Amino acid sequence: MPSAEIQTFFTWFQSNKGGRGAVALIDIPENHTLFSIPRSLILTTRTSELPPKFGAASWNKFGLHQGWSGLILCLMWEATRGSESKWAPYFDIMPTKFDTPMFWNDEDLAELTGTSVVDKLGKDQAEKDYYEKIVPAIQSRPDIFAKEVLATHYSLDLYHMMGTRVLSRSFTLAEEEIDDEEQHETGEREPRAPESHTHEIVPVEDVGNTSLGSAMDVDEPNHGHEHEHEHDQGEEDGSDSDSDSEGAPEVALVPMADILNARYKTDNVKLFHERDSLRMVSTRPIKAGEQIWNTYGDLPNSDLLRGFGHVDYLPLPHAPGEYGNPGDVVELRADVIVHNSASRERRLTREDMTERIDWWLEEGGDDDPTTQLLTSLSLVLLSFTHLLLLTPSEFTKVTSKGKPPKPKPTPHLLRVLLAALDARARAYPTTLEEDEREVEGTSGGLEAMGVNRRHAVVARMGEKRVLRDVRRCVVEILEGVERREREEAEEVERRKQSGSGATTKRPQSKAEKRKADREEGGGRKRRK
Numbered sequence: 001m002p003s004a005e006i007q008t009f010f011t012w013f014q015s016n017k018g019g020r021g022a023v024a025l026i027d028i029p030e031n032h033t034l035f036s037i038p039r040s041l042i043l044t045t046r047t048s049e050l051p052p053k054f055g056a057a058s059w060n061k062f063g064l065h066q067g068w069s070g071l072i073l074c075l076m077w078e079a080t081r082g083s084e085s086k087w088a089p090y091f092d093i094m095p096t097k098f099d100t101p102m103f104w105n106d107e108d109l110a111e112l113t114g115t116s117v118v119d120k121l122g123k124d125q126a127e128k129d130y131y132e133k134i135v136p137a138i139q140s141r142p143d144i145f146a147k148e149v150l151a152t153h154y155s156l157d158l159y160h161m162m163g164t165r166v167l168s169r170s171f172t173l174a175e176e177e178i179d180d181e182e183q184h185e186t187g188e189r190e191p192r193a194p195e196s197h198t199h200e201i202v203p204v205e206d207v208g209n210t211s212l213g214s215a216m217d218v219d220e221p222n223h224g225h226e227h228e229h230e231h232d233q234g235e236e237d238g239s240d241s242d243s244d245s246e247g248a249p250e251v252a253l254v255p256m257a258d259i260l261n262a263r264y265k266t267d268n269v270k271l272f273h274e275r276d277s278l279r280m281v282s283t284r285p286i287k288a289g290e291q292i293w294n295t296y297g298d299l300p301n302s303d304l305l306r307g308f309g310h311v312d313y314l315p316l317p318h319a320p321g322e323y324g325n326p327g328d329v330v331e332l333r334a335d336v337i338v339h340n341s342a343s344r345e346r347r348l349t350r351e352d353m354t355e356r357i358d359w360w361l362e363e364g365g366d367d368d369p370t371t372q373l374l375t376s377l378s379l380v381l382l383s384f385t386h387l388l389l390l391t392p393s394e395f396t397k398v399t400s401k402g403k404p405p406k407p408k409p410t411p412h413l414l415r416v417l418l419a420a421l422d423a424r425a426r427a428y429p430t431t432l433e434e435d436e437r438e439v440e441g442t443s444g445g446l447e448a449m450g451v452n453r454r455h456a457v458v459a460r461m462g463e464k465r466v467l468r469d470v471r472r473c474v475v476e477i478l479e480g481v482e483r484r485e486r487e488e489a490e491e492v493e494r495r496k497q498s499g500s501g502a503t504t505k506r507p508q509s510k511a512e513k514r515k516a517d518r519e520e521g522g523g524r525k526r527r528k
């Protein structure tokens with residue numbers, strides 16, 4: 001049970017307007033433990049008393065060992081126990097209302113058309129899990145789930161509410177074997193950051209990076225509250241095996257650690273884990289009055305909104321005068337590239353596309369079958385687009401080499417990309433300029449809009465800005481490549497006419513070659 005001081009602390013937080021979070025009351029030096037949480041206090045399927053009561057075999061039979069449904073059921077059961085649950089005071093201070101689009105009406109959701117948010121809400125999958133796993137499990141054990149409380153404590157609405165608590169407040173803790181000898185020898189272990197799930201929300205060039213540091217679980221909620229990735233869609237029960245096996249990462253609700261807010265690259269603490277406890281440690285000095293910031297993985301606004309119900313709205317370093325989330329990305333689906341790539345006859349079929357995406361994933365390319373765009377042209381995007389443009393025999397050659405194609409910005413590839421970007425932009429009902437006019441035309445601007453609409457407008461404008469910037473970049477490179485091609489053709493023509501008869505290019509000096517290479521590979525310089 002939280003101590004009286006912690007309870008007082010929470011009450012103090014809640015009585016202060018403007019949202020909850022933690023603010024330093026005194027200067028905090030770097031590497032200082034702000035608080036530690038005993039493992040016994042974290043709420044997981046291993047610490048809740050429900051799974052043993054239900055029985056491991058039955059738990060697995062109803063599929064509760066996979067995905068988040070088991071943990072959500074634990075939360076519902078623990079909450080139903082009221083003061084008998086050791087987490088009762090924790091439940092008391094948890095939010096019951098959320099600004100995530102899962103709870104929006106159709107009118108507000110329409111504001112998100114074209115963004116990556118809508119397709120990934122996963123409300124339907126959550127409902128499927130509720131009806132196919134939770135309801136049968138509950139009905140099988142009237143001794144544990146009393147009939148009289150089913151409607152009030154185990155409803156679908158509550159399932160969504162508890163699922164959103166998990167989504168917006170949980171941490172993924174890696175199950176690490178801690179060497180006893182090491183502990184005895186050193187007496188103290190170096191703190192280790194809990195690993196987050198290596199999720200797909202990461203900008204392509206940074207894949208793997210955000211798994212470091214404290215990690216609110218911000219996994220792709222493609223399917224409801226479950227941990228799941230797009231390429232898992234075909235799985236029978238719509239869940240992955242995160243909590244399926246020994247040593248798998250564990251999704252945990254961590255009281256106290258989850259009161260911290262996050263803002264793009266502002267984090268000043270990290271959660272470290274040890275055998276018996278988790279420790280929140282400052283990673284830089286924090287001045288009295290400053291907010292204590294955790295990190296949720298520096299997510300783009302579409303994912304912040306989807307998982308947490310807020311967006312970052314900060315000055316954009318690469319676009320002076322504009323505001324948004326510097327970590328924004330926009331997703332470009334492979335089929336949008338393919339449909340803009342060639343004549344109908346030469347287009348890849350869905351199976352071909354899947355084969356290439358699977359191969360890409362296996363070969364260690366970006367781990368998202370969609371391609372996320374950064375504000376500048378990414379090499380991964382070039383390479384991935386190239387892969388989709390290969391003829392079947394070229395693809396076979398590439399697979400035999402086992403390496404993704406070189407990210408060479410050829411005019412054809414750049415033109416396909418340009419068409420794909422334009423097609424992607426048409427998925428939004430409004431343009432960036434129209435959104436800007438909408439904000440300017442609203443008396444009081446963004447601030448005056450309802451919270452959902454404001455978040456939607458900020459999220460979609462962020463994606464459109466990325467598209468705009470990538471497009472600019474592609475156009476610039478294409479113009480450069482085309483100019484060079486023109487100059488070379490003119491040079492050949494000039495030589496022909498001057499009677500040299502030479503049709504080959506004049507040998508380039510090393511410096512000229514380097515310059516030409518630089519121009520050709522312009523995208524490389526520009527990536528983040």
Ligand SMILES: C[S@@+](CC[C@H](N)C(=O)[O-])C[C@H]1O[C@@H](n2cnc3c(N)ncnc32)[C@H](O)[C@@H]1O
Pocket residue numbers: 019020021095168169216258259260261262263307308309310311
């Ligand atoms: C882990 S909780 C953090 C504690 C939360 N403030 C609370 O009162 O329970 C995550 C939630 O905090 C809020 N939040 C976190 N960072 C935020 C930010 N930069 N701006 C607005 N809300 C934020 C969002 O509502 C999010 O769902």
